Amino acid sequence: MGTPRILIIGAGIGGLVSALLLATRGCDVTVIEKAEAPGGKMREVVVGGRRLDAGPTVMTMRWVFDKIFEEAGETLDAHVALTTATVLARHAWSESERFDLFADRNASADAIAAFAGPNEGRNYLAFCDQARGLHDALKDSFMTRERPSLLGLVQHAGLGGLRQLWGASPFGTLWDALGQSFQDPRLRQLFGRYATYCGSSPFAAPATLMLVAHVEQEGVWLVEGGMHQLALALAGLAKAKGARLRYGEAVDEILIEGGRAAGVRLADGETLRADAVISNADVNAIATGRFGRAAAPFATPTKPAERSLSALTFAAFAQTGGFPLHRHNVFFSRDYAAEFEAIFRRGRLPDEPTIYVCAQDRDEAGAAPPGPERLLVLVNAPPCGDRPAFPPEEMETCLRRSLARMAQCGLEITLQRDTMLTTQASDWEALFPATGGGLYGRSTHGAMASFNRPGSRSRLPGLYLTGGSVHPGPGVPMVALSGWLATQSVVADLASTSRSRQAAMSGGMSTR
Known part of the structure; x- marks a missing residue:
């Protein structure tokens, strides 16, 4: 087949991760980004002559980025300077009601005991154990799988994982589950805020989101110079590996030939051919025809009521x-x-x-x-x-x-x-067109909401998806995982197509 040509729409984190990993594998990668800089929602603005982050402000799940940089033959520390946060956040309800949550669970337990009483300190430790169990049950059975299903989750979580999931009342809301964990309404409110990390209401989001507590305890990192430096590092490394990043250009149409994605047409009329196209735009942009009417039927639209x-x-x-x-x-x-x-x-x-x-x-x-x-x-x-x-x-x-x-x-x-x-x-x-301003794709409302996000393979062969509107969800590490999953899908499908073409016989049929 020669060198595979990959076209990526958008230089958000998902697109940058895909560009880096595919360029590392020797693919001919081109990224088209309508903005003048990489990062997508991980953006930087200038106010009063000073630059500041105007999107995500911390990094969690560092293992995701260590894995990505390792696959590119690099180390994360060689490209960004990180500082570990000890205080996760300072919280206030009034001038006299203030509380710091720490990355260290024992320090947080002591602080909670001083703030809300010894029983709540013990309740917090039990809550942390439950959050860790949920995280461990879902990490490999859900987060890192291309298109998880409820049946697949049951099959891969194992008996212990299922016990953890069932113990967390997975069909209940986060707000209700927190009511069982804490007596103090302020703590219920504090940990209910985890639902907003994926653009949802704690009164409708599933109880499984309590796993965020364990994610934070595994480590929260500050990037020296701001989170935008991580986007610049990924873009710079992708370019060093051979990817081309074209800023200030917009894609008008995803081209379809022979029943599969075959490239894109830019706003200025230029046509770029490709063996695979990865969209790092919101899936609703495809579904509503922002990339041409031909591609629209291959994506599921997001109703306004479903927005995050x-x-x-x-x-x-x-x-x-x-x-x-x-x-x-x-x-x-x-x-x-x-x-x-x-x-x-x-x-x-x-x-x-x-x-x-x-x-x-x-x-x-x-x-x-x-x-x-x-x-x-x-x-x-x-x-x-x-x-x-x-x-x-x-x-x-x-x-x-x-x-x-x-x-x-x-x-x-x-x-x-x-x-x-x-x-x-x-x-x-x-x-970010077709989002209505929703910053996290679909809201995670209802126990099955997480299974409604599309996987990295779209319904159109040759068109792949990444970003916060795609599984495994929003947030910097989850979006990075979606870029990694899209890469895995592209590589697997190209290899399958290559083997099929080599096996085709004269007068016969080429199949996958």
Whole structure:
């Protein structure tokens, strides 16, 4: 067959991982990215003359990236500088109710005992054991499989894994399961926030998401210079291995010939031929015809009601005071149920939001240089980016309420309009079309939701999928895994096709 030609649409993390691994295997790889830089949602913005992360802010599941760099004949540490986080986040409900969660489970148990009582400290340790059991049961039977099914999960999890899954009430919600683990409603709220990591509501997401607790205890890492440096490292290494990365260009159509993907047509009319095409766009972009009507039937559309959370973010260079910020901080609303009711049922910004603040100049001790600091302030929002944008007065109201809630917890932030960049659902939709501004693909609502994501092989031969809308799900390590799974599928299918063609006889039929 000669050197396989692979065309990748999008230079998000999934696309970059596929590009790196396929180029390492000797494939002729071209990545087409409409933005001017790699990373996708792992983006960087400039505010007040300073660069700051405006997407993911930490790395977890480091083993995924160690594996990827190892397969490329490299080491992760040779390309990015990492610092292990000891404090995962500082949480606040009022000026007197503050609590730090640590990467070390015993340190967290002691802190919880001091915050909510000795019984809750013991409950937390039991919760950690349950989270670890779930993680171990799902790691190989679900996360690293190309297209898992419930039957396959049962077959591969083993008896011990099934006991762990059943013990976690897999058909119940995360919120209900946390009610069985903790008596203090603040702890239920804190660990319920894990559902938002995949763009979902804790009142509808499955209990299995408690495994995030164990993922964090395995390690959380900060990337020196910001998470965007990881995207640059993957892009640079892919290029060094021979991949071509073309920025500022857009794909208009996925070409189909002989019943399979055969390349793409760019917005300027240029046609690129390929033996395989990998889409790192949201699957709904294919389903809604963003890459041509011919490819649309081969992807399942995402209904607006199935979308994951969006976000309203304020990237700022601002002066802070009062509350002792750490690197990661969460200021909780006083009515969590009302917050998600507003977002998912009424499509509105919550009256009182929970606010996440990443203070990107803070070190492990929570210290920062004097003067203004870089902040990413995030509020969960409805995925309504394909409808008219929120009017300025509604955005202003949300910002004012967020500042007021943080002030009630002791934090004062002095914002200047010329050193602040606001991003809402309509902006996310413009950056990532056909998502409605939803940042995590489909929401993970219901026990079977995780099985509804497409695998790396689409229904069109030769078209493969990667990214946060694809199995195993959103989040930096999961998206990286999807890129690895797409690579495995492409390599296996090309090898199968190659063997079939070599075996074809004159007058006979070539089959896979």
